[in-house]
Structure formats: structure tokens, C-alpha cells
Amino acid sequence: MKQIVIISGKGGTGKTVVTSAFASLAKNKVMADCDVDAADLHLLLSPQIKEKYEFKSGVTAVIDKELCNQCEQCVQVCRFSAVNTSQSASGEKEFVVDPIACEGCAFCSFVCPTKAIKMEENVSGEWYISDTRFGSLVHAKLGIASENSGKLVTLVKQKAKELAEKQNCDWIIIDGAPGIGCPVIASLSGVDYALVITEPTLSGLHDADRVIKMVKHFKLSVKLIINKYDLNKEMTEKIEEYCKSRDIPLIGKISFDESMVKAMIEGKTIIEYGQGKARDEIITIWDRLKKT
Amino acid sequence: MKICVTAEGDNLDSTVDPRFGRCQYFIVVDSDTLEFEAIQNPNRETMGGAGIQSSQLIAGKQAKAVLSGNIGPNAFQTLQAAGVEIITGVSGTVKEAIEQYKEGKLESTQGPSVNSKFGMPE
Amino acid sequence: MIISVASGKGGTGKTLVSTSLALSMENNVQLLDCDVEEPNAHIFIKAEIKNKYPAFIPIPQIDKEKCNFCGKCAEVCVYNAIAVLKQDVLVFKELCHGCGACSFLCPQKAIREINKEIGVVNKGNFKAIEFIEGKLNIGEAMAPPLIRQVKEHINAEKTVIIDAPPGTSCPVIVSITETDFCLLVTEPTPFGLNDLILSVEVMRKLKIPFGVIINRCDLGDEETQKYCTKENIPILMNIPFKKEIAIAYSKGTPLVEAFPEYKNKFMDLLNKIKVIKRSEWEKSIISQ
Numbered sequence: 001m002k003q004i005v006i007i008s009g010k011g012g013t014g015k016t017v018v019t020s021a022f023a024s025l026a027k028n029k030v031m032a033d034c035d036v037d038a039a040d041l042h043l044l045l046s047p048q049i050k051e052k053y054e055f056k057s058g059v060t061a062v063i064d065k066e067l068c069n070q071c072e073q074c075v076q077v078c079r080f081s082a083v084n085t086s087q088s089a090s091g092e093k094e095f096v097v098d099p100i101a102c103e104g105c106a107f108c109s110f111v112c113p114t115k116a117i118k119m120e121e122n123v124s125g126e127w128y129i130s131d132t133r134f135g136s137l138v139h140a141k142l143g144i145a146s147e148n149s150g151k152l153v154t155l156v157k158q159k160a161k162e163l164a165e166k167q168n169c170d171w172i173i174i175d176g177a178p179g180i181g182c183p184v185i186a187s188l189s190g191v192d193y194a195l196v197i198t199e200p201t202l203s204g205l206h207d208a209d210r211v212i213k214m215v216k217h218f219k220l221s222v223k224l225i226i227n228k229y230d231l232n233k234e235m236t237e238k239i240e241e242y243c244k245s246r247d248i249p250l251i252g253k254i255s256f257d258e259s260m261v262k263a264m265i266e267g268k269t270i271i272e273y274g275q276g277k278a279r280d281e282i283i284t285i286w287d288r289l290k291k292t
Numbered sequence: 293m294k295i296c297v298t299a300e301g302d303n304l305d306s307t308v309d310p311r312f313g314r315c316q317y318f319i320v321v322d323s324d325t326l327e328f329e330a331i332q333n334p335n336r337e338t339m340g341g342a343g344i345q346s347s348q349l350i351a352g353k354q355a356k357a358v359l360s361g362n363i364g365p366n367a368f369q370t371l372q373a374a375g376v377e378i379i380t381g382v383s384g385t386v387k388e389a390i391e392q393y394k395e396g397k398l399e400s401t402q403g404p405s406v407n408s409k410f411g412m413p414e
Numbered sequence: 415m416i417i418s419v420a421s422g423k424g425g426t427g428k429t430l431v432s433t434s435l436a437l438s439m440e441n442n443v444q445l446l447d448c449d450v451e452e453p454n455a456h457i458f459i460k461a462e463i464k465n466k467y468p469a470f471i472p473i474p475q476i477d478k479e480k481c482n483f484c485g486k487c488a489e490v491c492v493y494n495a496i497a498v499l500k501q502d503v504l505v506f507k508e509l510c511h512g513c514g515a516c517s518f519l520c521p522q523k524a525i526r527e528i529n530k531e532i533g534v535v536n537k538g539n540f541k542a543i544e545f546i547e548g549k550l551n552i553g554e555a556m557a558p559p560l561i562r563q564v565k566e567h568i569n570a571e572k573t574v575i576i577d578a579p580p581g582t583s584c585p586v587i588v589s590i591t592e593t594d595f596c597l598l599v600t601e602p603t604p605f606g607l608n609d610l611i612l613s614v615e616v617m618r619k620l621k622i623p624f625g626v627i628i629n630r631c632d633l634g635d636e637e638t639q640k641y642c643t644k645e646n647i648p649i650l651m652n653i654p655f656k657k658e659i660a661i662a663y664s665k666g667t668p669l670v671e672a673f674p675e676y677k678n679k680f681m682d683l684l685n686k687i688k689v690i691k692r693s694e695w696e697k698s699i700i701s702q
Contacts, residue, residue, distance in 0.1 A: 011421075012426055037422075038423055038424075038580065079514055103511055103513065105493070144619055149581075178424040179580075179581075180452065181550070181585065201663055202457045203454040203663075204664075206457060214553060231660050231664060258633070264604055265604060265634065265635050341506065344497045344504075344509075348488070348499065351499050366506055369504060370497045373502045
């Protein structure tokens with residue numbers, strides 16, 4: 001079984017569109033959407049949700065106003081400025097924790113002399129196992145302004161792997177998150193290689209370089225795809241040179257093709273859409289990937 | 293001598309759990325008498341640092357060696373500091389693992405067997 | 415006034431908007447790149463970096479002479495960043511959030527805090543713009559503390575433009591809190607709309623006034639516009655797809671430099687924001 005993750009560093013380079021194309025090309029696979037912050041893969045795969053679970057993660061401080069003696073020690077120790085004063089409905093001063101600012105470190109609960117602060121578990125999202133026309137999909141929705149997307153990513157990946165093992169699959173195809181922070185790091189664990197999709201822009205190259213450095217930091221192998229390569233051929237050449245000088249396999253180039261947007265609007269993968277230059281190029285890339 | 297094996301179940305016939313920090317059970321076995329204690333791993337759902345927590349637990353149980361599938365760097369460092377011998381790449385049942393260990397067929401691991409514990413952030 | 419520029423989906427043109435808006439202004443403007451994982455504004459704002467401030471978080475250092483291995487620090491650390499063994503204490507600095515509970519609560523006073531570098535804040539000038547960016551060290555997962563350190567450089571006397579990271583999770587929240595207005599940049603595709611809806615939820619939860627900019631407005635469908643009309647969300651600007659814009663962008667040429675006529679459009683945008691802010695202020699006065 002092979003596990004591949006598709007990432008980009010920069011957003012909007014076509015990561016999800018390419019992932020969905022691979023999803024319709026690969027036989028016998030499980031898909032995972034690890035872009036839990038702004039999940040889009042489901043828009044093209046129209047999943048039928050079979051199982052739904054709450055995602056709990058971390059804790060948040062809650063102050064019991066009855067027990068609070070307003071000594072302010074919690075305010076003093078909190079490094080995240082999460083304890084604020086406000087006015088209650090009756091106009092009295094009271095202390096409240098801003099759940100968004102709270103990092104759940106529990107420092108306040110340790111110093112509170114009246115034991116007025118409890119740490120409560122957060123429900124910060126949901127995750128799902130679904131059927132799609134291409135096979136099983138594990139995906140999630142992180143609650144707005146919630147933390148710990150890295151943990152949710154790990155969970156999604158773990159469940160996809162369990163499912164793939166049970167179904168004896170050949171592939172796990174993972175749509176990664178943008179950036180180089182905790183969600184992406186979490187989406188990399190255990191994969192055979194990371195596929196980086198970039199575009200021929202200075203920002204695209206800059207971000208691809210950072211994300212490739214991160215992948216290498218974790219000693220994983222990486223391959224690169226240039227999307228919309230014909231929008232700036234000069235920059236594409238620069239990226240090709242970059243790959244050569246750093247020994248990064250460039251596995252293919254995809255043309256700028258309005259069929260990609262048209263397919264998306266119809267809720268289809270580019271493969272199902274059935275036409276366009278980009279489609280043929282993606283099929284060639286997939287054939288190459290199958291052989292590696 | 294006490295040996296700890298990570299396991300998917302709570303007895304000597306259970307399969308060795310390939311994970312360390314988030315394994316199902318720790319089976320702490322006396323290698324001479326085969327008397328054992330099965331500890332359900334309290335760190336399975338921990339946000340981060342499961343390997344570190346599990347290592348402290350094992351060290352606290354006076355185990356001299358740990359047999360598991362894979363051990364990440366943080367757990368490796370903690371176990372090493374606690375003077376616990378580390379053996380990875382172990383499979384089969386708990387009983388088989390102990391037999392192999394007693395027969396000297398298992399070599400101790402010199403470094404973490406999986407890349408950085410980057411699965412779990414924060 | 416502090417204006418943040420955000421988007422649920424990446425690659426919709428956030429940086430294009432924030433840099434062009436900053437460049438359209440003649441004076442008194444600050445541009446903060448809070449997308450510390452992938453900062454890109456510097457590609458367009460070629461500021462000469464004059465000051466570099468390394469960004470730190472405090473992490474514990476244990477004095478093993480004073481330590482009696484009681485285990486209190488490991489017990490209070492919710493991030494499991496400390497392991498206490500019979501004769502040793504280990505600190506796993508990449509798990510530490512720098513909350514300070516361990517050093518404060520150590521009965522032996524055996525823990526002091528030392529700085530761990532997580533990234534850097536760069537500061538420089540370009541034309542009328544005071545430019546500040548955060549750059550997270552590779553392999554480092556703690557973006558929010560760095561973003562907070564970037565935001566410490568805010569000068570509220572100026573017009574402050576914040577380029578936020580994409581998404582809806584913690585780094586975005588930290589970037590956009592305490593801003594007066596947020597511009598949500600989107601594209602009129604099903605992905606763009608799906609992510610816009612998520613961003614709108616964030617805005618409403620944080621109670622930040624906001625408006626929408628539709629980039630590549632002719633490359634997609636009508637649904638985004640319909641959604642905004644239905645939800646009473648102002649569409650403040652439409653930027654059509656042009657190959658020339660894409661090429662200029664790809665070379666690191668700001669939109670307003672390649673197409674100077676956009677300067678006025680961005681000034682109009684700023685005025686529209688001011689009008690919205692004023693009408694809100696008036697509303698709040700009346701409601702009092």
C-alpha cells in the first residue's frame with residue numbers, strides 16, 4: 001500500500017483539483033482530506049456521510065463566578081491575555097476567560113486560591129467516514145476559530161489508514177493543508193512521499209522551497225508538479241533549474257486550462273469532465289507515479 | 293528481570309502493538325516467572341507527548357527493557373535517560389517476543405526507529 | 415485604522431490585494447505580513463530590511479543541582495513537554511507553549527526560563543510603506559506567538575494593513591483580532607465560495623466588520639455574488655482575470671505598478687471601508 005500526500009505551501013495552486021483527479025484515476029484506494037481548515041475535496045466527491053463523530057481536543061479554562069474572589073492571580077499568570085474583566089448583566093465586575101485566546105495551559109487553575117477555575121474539554125469539530133463514487137473518504141470539519149487542526153489531521157489520517165488496511169487498498173491519497181505549520185507537518189507522517197504542487201510565480205517557488213525544506217527536514221522524499229506552467233514559461237524554467245540543482249524529481253507540468261474551473265463548477269473532477277489539455281497531462285503524471 | 297512489551301490485548305497471547313506511545317496495553321512481564329501485569333495505556337488519546345508520558349510510566353514500573361514495533365525520538369530519549377534498554381522491530385505475540393529476548397535473538401536499538409514524532413503536533 | 419486581508423481559501427489574491435492597497439497610499443501606511451508560515455508580501459514590497467528582531471518563546475531550563483525530581487513540573491505541563499525520571503529531567507522544547515506554569519510552580523525553584531527562537535520579525539521601509547513581516551523557522555509549529563510579536567509593531571496612528579494567513583484556525587484568528595475591518599478575498603468558484611462561507615462565520619463570531627473582494631471575477635459562476643446579496647455582504651471590488659495580471663504577479667510586480675489605473679480603485683476601496691465604518695459608528699451612537 002502506498003500513501004501519498006499532495007501539498008503546496010502556497011494555497012490556490014490546484015492541490016485539491018489534482019488530488020481529485022488522482023482520486024478518479026487510482027484504483028482501489030481510500031481518500032483523506034487533511035485540509036481540515038478549509039476542506040474542499042468533498043465539493044468534487046459529493047460524499048454520502050456514513051459515520052459521523054465529534055472531535056474533542058484540548059481544554060479551556062472556565063471561571064466559576066460563585067467561587068471567584070477576584071484576586072486577579074489568574075490575570076497575572078496568564079501569558080496569553082486570556083482572562084479579562086467584564087461587567088455582568090447586573091453591572092458587577094467579573095472575570096471571564098476568552099476561549100479563543102486561551103491556550104489550555106491550565107496555569108490559572110493551578111494558582112487559583114479558591115479553586116474557581118476548571119479546565120473543560122473542547123468540542124472543536126467533527127469528522128466523517130463517507131462513501132463517494134470513487135471509494136471511501138475520510139474528512140473533517142474543524143469548528144470555526146478552533147485550534148489543534150494538527151490533531152484532527154492526525155486523526156483523519158489514522159482513520160484513513162485503518163480503513164485502507166481493512167479494505168486491502170493499494171493507495172491512500174491525501175489532500176494536504178497549505179502552509180508549513182502544524183497541520184501540514186501532521187499530514188506528512190508515515191507517507192511514502194509528498195507531492196508538491198506549485199505554480200510558476202515567485203510566490204509559488206518561494207513557498208514550494210519552504211515546504212520542500214520542511215519535507216526534507218522530516219527526511220521524506222518529495223516530487224514536484226508545476227501547475228499552470230504556461231502562464232510564465234520563464235518562471236517555469238527557473239523552477240526546473242531549481243529542481244535540477246536540488247535533485248528534486250519534477251514529475252510533470254500541467255497547462256493553464258479553463259476546463260479545470262469549468263469541471264469544478266459542474267462538481268466533476270477534470271478526468272470526468274472528459275476534455276482539456278490539463279486532463280491529458282494529469283493522466284500522464286499519474287501513469288508516471290504508478291511506476292515509481 | 294522485568295520487561296515491558298507493547299501489546300494490542302491484555303495477556304501474553306496478545307499481538308505486539310507496533311506503536312509505543314499510543315499502544316493499547318503495556319504488558320510488564322517478569323522474564324523468569326512469566327508473571328505479568330497488563331496496564332491499559334492511559335496516553336492513547338493524549339494530545340501530544342504520548343511517547344514521553346508512556347516512557348515515564350514504564351520507567352516507573354522498573355522495567356529494564358522495552359520491546360515494541362517502533363519507538364519515536366522523544367520516547368527514545370526518555371527511555372534512554374531512564375536507563376531502559378530499547379528493542380524495536382518486534383512482532384508476533386507477547387510470549388514469543390519474550391522468548392526471543394531471553395534467547396538473545398533481539399538486538400537493542402541504537403536510535404529511534406521512526407522519523408521524528410511529527411504525527412502529533414503541540 | 416487597522417485593515418486585515420484574509421481568505422478561507424489560499425491563492426485567491428490576498429497578498430495581491432494587501433500589497434496593492436498599501437502601495438496605493440501616499441503616506442502613513444504600515445503593511446504587516448502575518449502569514450508567517452509562507453510570507454510572500456516581501457516579493458512585491460521590496461523593502462530594505464533595516465531591523466531584524468528574533469522572536470522567542472520562553473522555555474524551561476532545569477537546574478539539576480536544585481531539582482529533587484519531585485515530578486511537579488511534569489504533572490502541571492498539559493503539553494507533556496517535561497519528563498521526570500529518577501535521576502533526570504528532560505525538556506522537549508518543541509512541545510512547549512511557553513506558559514510558564516512549571517517554573518512558577520516548582521517547589522524547589524529549580525526552573526528558570528530561557529529563550530527559544532521560533533522565527534524572526536523583519537522591519538524595513540519601501541516608499542511610503544513601513545513594512546513588517548514575520549518568518550517562522552522551518553519545522554516550527556508555533557505560529558501564533560510569532561504573529562503576536564509581529565503585531566506588537568502596529569502603530570495605530572497609521573493605516574495598518576495586515577496580510578493574514580489563509581484558513582480559519584488559530585493563526586488566522588490571532589492575525590485578525592482587534593482589526594477594525596477585514597477584507598475577504600475570494601474567487602467565484604465552488605471552492606472559493608465554500609471557503610468564503612467559513613470565513614464569514616469567523617467574522618461574525620469575532621464581530622469584525624467585513625466586505626468581499628472577488629478576484630478573477632469572470633472565471634467562475636454567479637453563486638458567490640448571489641450569496642453575498644442574500645447575506646447582505648458588500649462586494650467592495652471585482653478584479654477580472656487577465657493573463658497580464660497573472661504574469662505581472664508571477665514576476666513579483668505589484669498589480670498597481672503593472673496597471674496604475676488600479677491605484678484609484680484601491681483608494682476607492684479604502685473610502686468605501688471608511689464609509690462603512692462611519693455608518694457603523696453612527697449606528698452605535700444612535701443605539702446608545
